[in-house]
Amino acid sequence: MSNNSAAAARPAAFDTDRVGQQAGALLHSSFIWLQQHWLQILIAVGIGVAIALLLFWVRAFGPRLAHRSASGKGWAAVLGRAIERTNAFFIIMLSAKLVDGYAATPADVDKTITFLFTVAAVFQAAIWARELILGAIEHRTRDEHYSGEALMSAMGLIRLLVSFAVFAIALVVVLSNLGVNVTGLVAGLGVGGIAIGLAAQGIFADLFAALAIIFDRPFRRGDKVSYGTTSGVIEAIGLKSTRIRAFTGELRIISNRNLLDKEIQNTSQRDHVRVSYTIGVAYETPPETLERLPAILTELVEAEGAKVARAGFEAFGASSLDFVLQVDTPGDDWATAHDVRNRLLVAIMRRFAEEGITIAYPTQTTYTAAPDGTLVMPYAEPGHPPTS
Structure with missing residues (x-):
């Protein structure tokens, strides 16, 4: 290998003379800029300081907004905490960027301000996004009483995942603005995310299900x-x-x-408990009594403080005339509904006894016929001796 090729293969040495020349040129151009535009620079600095002070005042308003809203638990508190997380470096760079054009800054200074502002703005947006997302989740957990120890410990993992996601996106955006080819980085993050997702798909599925329970x-x-x-x-x-x-x-x-x-x-979430009864009465019950039976049942139900959803004749049963009674007890307590049911059943039995209504039970009657087809009675008729 020749000496020229070996020299080409080695990295270029750090040229201190060239750096010194560039620094000197930057200082010379900055000195000329200060001499020619000193008035604009002073005005721009004053405006920038005023903007910065205003933004710092707005940031100081964040904690007060958070404490004013229902002991720090409302949406205003979430917004207040996000404002409180505004970075001082972002405020300074935003103020500098707003007055940059007025002072006619040199190209090198303008590029530096633009670069620093881009970095500050991207990471500040990531901080705001993280605070709003976590604040929304915490707001729902407190508002809906999802405050068990297990779920609160899960919030640590949720914070880690959200922080990793938003700051990874911010890093990719910053590197892209610097001219770095982020295709490989994005592909690597995607492959890594898929691998982690496949390895822990059960955990993530249950985590997302927990979030669905919180929000839905x-x-x-x-x-x-x-x-x-x-x-x-x-x-x-x-x-x-x-x-x-x-x-x-x-x-x-x-x-x-x-x-x-x-x-x-x-x-x-229900406002009543419905209990259904099927009451079978004997076929021998008079039709007039059958007509009054729905009104009797309604009266007994209302006396217990419940409401009749339905009371009426249902079907001809094998051994009974079946009536259906559906009772709605206010509230969602089954114990209260069972107490009402017990008292109602006793009241029905007592009222049926007073009315002479017989509750049917399965019965079967057998009839015997003589050789000529006539009915043989199982008991002796009046005036006729029993047959042997």
Whole structure:
């Protein structure tokens, strides 16, 4: 290998003389700029300082806005905390950028201000986005009582994921503005994200299901729910699973993803409990009594403070005339509805006894016929001796 090729292969040495010449040229041009535009520079500096002071005052208003709104729990508090996170470097660079054109700055100084402003603005936007997203999630968790220890510990992971996402995007934007080819970086982040997603898809699925529970609000802690063959009270909503205390006493744990895949009945949101009864009366009941029976049942139900949804004749049963009674008890408490049911059943039995109404039970009558087809009575007719 020749000496020329070896020299070409080595990196160029740091040329201190050239750097000194560039620095000297920059100082000389800056000195000339100060001499020629000193008045514009003073005015621009004054305006920039005024803008910066105004922006600092707006930032100081953020904490007061956060504390004024319902003990720091409203949307105004979220906005106030985002304003409070405004960086001082961003305020200074924004003020400099706004007055940059008025002072007729040299090209090198203008490029420097533009570069620093771009970096400050991109990362400040990332900080605001993170605060607004996390503030919205925390606002929903407090507003809807999703404040169990498990979910609060999950907020740490949510903060980490949100921070990583917004600052990764900010870094890519800054590098792109610097002229760096970010195609490989974006591809690497995409491949890495896919790999992590495939490795932890179950955890992320349950995490997103937990967020869906927070924002869609199908239920909250303390609600009574039913799904499949299980009924109980929501005790805790966590990062991966929800804990439900069954009415029979045991604690049931189901993953958030599997829970949302089922049909959930939130019984805490209903305004009444409906109980249905089928009452069968004997076929021998007089038609006049049958006509009065719906009114009798309605009267008994209203005496217990409940409401009749339906009371009427349903069908001709095998051994009875069937009437259907549907009763709505106000509220969502099954214990109260059961107490009403017990008192109502006793009241029905007492009233039927007073009215002479017989509640039917399964019966069967057998008739015997003589060889000539005539009916053979099972008992002796008056005036005729019994047959042997």
